[in-house]
Amino acid sequence: MTDMTASGASAPVRKHATSLLAQDARTKRRNAAETRFKIYGLIAVGIGLTFLAVLLSSIVYNGVRGFQQTFVTLEVELLAAKLDKKGERNIDDIKKVSTFGYAPLIDTAMQNAVAKIGYDSPFEKAKEYRPLLSASVPAQVRNYVIANPDMIGETVEFRVLAASRVDGYLKGRVTRDSIARDKNIDAAHLDITDALHDEGVLKKTFNWDFVTGADASESRAEQAGIGVSMIGSFFMMLVVLGLSLPIGVAASIYLEEFAPQNRFTDLIEVNISNLAAVPSIVFGILGLAMFIQFAHLPQSAPLVGGLVLTLMTLPTIIISTRASLKAVPPSIRDAALGVGASKMQTVFHHVLPLAAPGILTGTIIGLAQALGETAPLLLIGMVGFIASNYPEGLVDGFVSPNSAMPAQIFEWAKRADPAYYERAWAGIIILLLFLVTMNAIAIILRRRFERRW
Amino acid sequence: MPLHWLVLIVLTLGAVGYIVGRRRAMKSAGGDARFLHSLPAYYGTNVLLVTVVPAILLLIVWLLVQPLVINNQVTGTIPDESIPEGGSLGLVMSDVRRVAEGLDTAIDAGAMSREEAASIRTEVTDVRQRLAEVGVALGSNVRPEVLRAAQQYRSLDATGDLAMTVALLVLALAGFGYGVLRTTKDFRARNVVEKGILALLIGAASIAILTTIGIVLSLIFNTVEFFGLYPAWDFFLGTTWAPSFSGRGGASELGVLPLLWGTLYISIIALLVAVPIGLFAAVYLSEYASPAVRSVAKPLIEILAGIPTIVYGLFALLTVGPLLVDVFGAGGIFGLGWMKGGTAVMTAGLVMGIMLIPFVSSLSDDIINAVPQAMRDGSLGLGATQSETVRQVILPAALPGIVGAVLLAASRAIGETMIVVLGAGAAARLSLNPFEAMTTVTAKIVSQLTGDADFASPEALVAFALGMTLFVITLGLNVLALYIVRKYREQYE
Numbered sequence: 001m002t003d004m005t006a007s008g009a010s011a012p013v014r015k016h017a018t019s020l021l022a023q024d025a026r027t028k029r030r031n032a033a034e035t036r037f038k039i040y041g042l043i044a045v046g047i048g049l050t051f052l053a054v055l056l057s058s059i060v061y062n063g064v065r066g067f068q069q070t071f072v073t074l075e076v077e078l079l080a081a082k083l084d085k086k087g088e089r090n091i092d093d094i095k096k097v098s099t100f101g102y103a104p105l106i107d108t109a110m111q112n113a114v115a116k117i118g119y120d121s122p123f124e125k126a127k128e129y130r131p132l133l134s135a136s137v138p139a140q141v142r143n144y145v146i147a148n149p150d151m152i153g154e155t156v157e158f159r160v161l162a163a164s165r166v167d168g169y170l171k172g173r174v175t176r177d178s179i180a181r182d183k184n185i186d187a188a189h190l191d192i193t194d195a196l197h198d199e200g201v202l203k204k205t206f207n208w209d210f211v212t213g214a215d216a217s218e219s220r221a222e223q224a225g226i227g228v229s230m231i232g233s234f235f236m237m238l239v240v241l242g243l244s245l246p247i248g249v250a251a252s253i254y255l256e257e258f259a260p261q262n263r264f265t266d267l268i269e270v271n272i273s274n275l276a277a278v279p280s281i282v283f284g285i286l287g288l289a290m291f292i293q294f295a296h297l298p299q300s301a302p303l304v305g306g307l308v309l310t311l312m313t314l315p316t317i318i319i320s321t322r323a324s325l326k327a328v329p330p331s332i333r334d335a336a337l338g339v340g341a342s343k344m345q346t347v348f349h350h351v352l353p354l355a356a357p358g359i360l361t362g363t364i365i366g367l368a369q370a371l372g373e374t375a376p377l378l379l380i381g382m383v384g385f386i387a388s389n390y391p392e393g394l395v396d397g398f399v400s401p402n403s404a405m406p407a408q409i410f411e412w413a414k415r416a417d418p419a420y421y422e423r424a425w426a427g428i429i430i431l432l433l434f435l436v437t438m439n440a441i442a443i444i445l446r447r448r449f450e451r452r453w
Numbered sequence: 454m455p456l457h458w459l460v461l462i463v464l465t466l467g468a469v470g471y472i473v474g475r476r477r478a479m480k481s482a483g484g485d486a487r488f489l490h491s492l493p494a495y496y497g498t499n500v501l502l503v504t505v506v507p508a509i510l511l512l513i514v515w516l517l518v519q520p521l522v523i524n525n526q527v528t529g530t531i532p533d534e535s536i537p538e539g540g541s542l543g544l545v546m547s548d549v550r551r552v553a554e555g556l557d558t559a560i561d562a563g564a565m566s567r568e569e570a571a572s573i574r575t576e577v578t579d580v581r582q583r584l585a586e587v588g589v590a591l592g593s594n595v596r597p598e599v600l601r602a603a604q605q606y607r608s609l610d611a612t613g614d615l616a617m618t619v620a621l622l623v624l625a626l627a628g629f630g631y632g633v634l635r636t637t638k639d640f641r642a643r644n645v646v647e648k649g650i651l652a653l654l655i656g657a658a659s660i661a662i663l664t665t666i667g668i669v670l671s672l673i674f675n676t677v678e679f680f681g682l683y684p685a686w687d688f689f690l691g692t693t694w695a696p697s698f699s700g701r702g703g704a705s706e707l708g709v710l711p712l713l714w715g716t717l718y719i720s721i722i723a724l725l726v727a728v729p730i731g732l733f734a735a736v737y738l739s740e741y742a743s744p745a746v747r748s749v750a751k752p753l754i755e756i757l758a759g760i761p762t763i764v765y766g767l768f769a770l771l772t773v774g775p776l777l778v779d780v781f782g783a784g785g786i787f788g789l790g791w792m793k794g795g796t797a798v799m800t801a802g803l804v805m806g807i808m809l810i811p812f813v814s815s816l817s818d819d820i821i822n823a824v825p826q827a828m829r830d831g832s833l834g835l836g837a838t839q840s841e842t843v844r845q846v847i848l849p850a851a852l853p854g855i856v857g858a859v860l861l862a863a864s865r866a867i868g869e870t871m872i873v874v875l876g877a878g879a880a881a882r883l884s885l886n887p888f889e890a891m892t893t894v895t896a897k898i899v900s901q902l903t904g905d906a907d908f909a910s911p912e913a914l915v916a917f918a919l920g921m922t923l924f925v926i927t928l929g930l931n932v933l934a935l936y937i938v939r940k941y942r943e944q945y946e
Contacts (some may be wrong), residue, residue: 037840041737248659279868289671372761
């Protein structure tokens with residue numbers, strides 16, 4: 001009581017006893033504080049979940065458009081006079097006609113298409129229709145003609161890409177206001193676009209070329225696809241799987257089953273736990289200095305990317321493998337040793353098979369991490385160029401320059417044309433689909449094979 | 454011979470060795486495995502291991518050493534006076550290598566015969582022109598001494614490759630012969646094989662050490678080289694970051710302080726977002742939430758940790774940045790005009806904070822759960838409310854662990870790259886305004902090393918000094934965090 005009086009008037013002094021059922025001011029305050037605290041926690045969880053929802057919905061909302069592309073159905077007359085002047089259908093002569101030779105045919109075809117739907121066009125020259133179509137169209141028609149020289153002279157129906165801005169107009173990315181100062185396209189072009197769209201000549205459909213295709217130059221956003229970099233990622237994952245699984249499992253077996261307690265093992269353990277926390281960009285520096293500057297491995301090659309990611313993934317795999325080795329009860333080891341197996345036989349014949357599902361789960365999760373990693377790939381040169389060629393073979397796939405999915409997304413995000421942004425988002429959807437699949441497999445494996453001893 | 458063929462041959466030899474070794478063992482035991490010391494498969498494996506392992510080890514060592522040796526040899530032939538003003542030996546050597554590769558390409562393309570490539574002279578032929586025809590673009594005309602060095606480089610390289618092939622095959626065959634000859638029924642194959650496998654396991658475990666050594670060496674060598682070109686004092690205490698883009702000369706100012714400040718500022722904002730949210734979420738999920746809510750909310754929040762950072766980067770650049778400009782920008786809702794562009798400290802910090810929430814929450818969750826139930830029961834039994842128990846008993850008990858978790862999150866934030874590359878901007882400045890674009894150590898490592906600058910210039914080498922700084926800071930934070938977490942764990946286990 002002396003303390004209370006000393007602390008002054010703030011201390012509550014009960015004049016007369018109250019009922020237990022009626023809360024006094026202090027209890028009310030405490031209960032209110034309790035409720036507040038609980039609400040703070042709820043709000044925190046709510047904010048976390050909201051962020052997740054916003055993130056995912058913004059990915060889906062922005063990315064879905066990237067899978068759609070505007071195509072124009074065009075009847076191109078393959079004029080023999082332009083494409084094969086000699087008329088001999090000699091393939092070498094036909095190849096001599098460059099894409100510039102094809103462009104006028106396509107302009108005319110576009111003019112005809114507009115005339116056919118009865119639209120009163122303000123343009124008089126065929127050339128003025130060019131901004132409606134992708135710059136890739138002449139090459140597409142040329143490839144077709146080289147493959148089918150017999151069709152010269154006929155009129156062939158093509159499904160060709162519309163220009164990126166026309167596509168953007170239909171998707172709402174490009175508006176009439178935003179093209180006011182755009183020298184590539186006029187409002188008149190957009191009027192034609194509307195008319196063609198109403199008639200069904202110009203259609204927005206699902207674009208498989210985005211999933212399977214190669215990257216395109218900066219000015220041809222409509223043509224770019226993620227297929228080639230997907231293959232780059234695939235080869236990288238092969239390297240990561242092929243190196244980090246055996247090395248990681250071997251290292252874990254040694255540390256868990258054989259290693260004596262000494263300085264050397266301690267050193268390894270400290271190193272592994274530190275490597276797990278080293279920023280990924282530092283691994284990129286290591287890759288650049290060791291693999292490219294020192295060992296002169298080819299720059300931008302999936303092999304180098306795979307090596308760097310292997311070093312990054314190793315700690316993850318080692319940690320999870322050790323956990324699943326530890327989960328195998330000692331009675332299994334004792335039984336095997338008891339019937340005369342050597343230590344090595346015990347581990348490889350009994351412990352390792354029992355730990356395999358856990359190891360596999362850890363490996364898949366490690367691979368999923370590696371698949372989404374970008375920063376180290378930037379340093380070993382997997383960005384800044386156009387990944388436009390499919391690898392020609394197995395060896396080529398490992399050593400020839402390629403991009404990887406996350407690097408490709410970064411590359412697109414950096415480009416100036418906003419048309420690339422929706423491709424970046426769409427690329428993220430594909431990347432996340434891979435990650436979700438991998439994690440789902442890991443979870444199923446764990447559920448299916450997990451053993452409680 | 455291409456490398457993969459060489460490896461395939463060695464592996465095939467190993468496979469043959471397995472069969473031969475097994476057969477020979479069985480034969481020496483008269484076809485009855487009971488007379489053997491070990492199981493027949495061990496004899497096969499023994500031959501396989503002695504054939505393949507030394508050969509592959511030799512291959513790896515050779516591949517690492519050969520470029521060094523050749524470099525040294527060729528470097529010796531380049532006269533000092535042929536090094537151009539302001540350039541370095543490294544630059545000349547990279548020219549040499551480029552020309553050598555160009556000659557290789559020309560031979561592959563059939564534009565040049567082998568003899569021609571070895572005897573071609575700049576005095577007679579325009580080498581640059583010839584190489585350009587096969588698609589090898591050279592920056593300048595090829596000087597005679599560079600071409601000669603390149604030709605020597607190629608011939609040494611070819612000799613080295615030939616020697617390697619021969620040495621490798623001889624070693625593999627020798628191993629094969631040795632293994633097969635040693636195979637008799639009394640040979641203790643299992644013991645030998647198991648020792649060999651144990652050695653391989655130890656080798657695999659040492660890769661972690663090798664990686665660390667590799668990181669440290671690649672950072673140190675290049676950092677030392679950088680400090681030879683640029684004073685360390687100016688690097689650590691300089692307040693201006695202005696690398697010259699031309700690539701040469703002393704015009705660059707490479708002070709690390711603005712970058713460190715940007716890193717720190719963004720990390721602080723990220724932690725201001727992540728720590729309260731993560732901590733409250735962890736407390737709620739571990740102390741208040743029903744098992745049903747917990748089993749849904751916890752994995753959902755942890756999804757945030759599994760999303761690749763490039764996704765967060767794009768989210769910052771294309772969603773959060775424009776959103777913040779709409780709110781705080783010139784024509785924004787409040788008409789404040791604080792923010793000029795989408796990329797800013799705030800953008801990157803906020804998004805990084807979202808990324809870090811699950812780190813803080815799941816680590817704190819583990820730590821809060823590790824506080825013994827008896828302490829909760831004691832506090833509740835004395836009449837404390839649940840929130841009082843959390844604040845006055847659980848959090849103080851869990852504090853060291855939570856501090857550790859926050860430090861780990863901080864080290865993540867400092868080392869994070871993609872979010873700041875895309876979301877924070879590129880201008881290095883010392884400013885207090887969180888709505889301004891700033892840049893970080895990691896973002897500058899990327900921008901200095903992805904350009905066209907050559908690796909010998911201070912503008913590129915500075916990235917290694919930055920990497921060193923980053924490595925030291927994050928390592929320090931990690932060690933401190935692990936120390937704190939471990940020390941705490943010992944108290945209750």
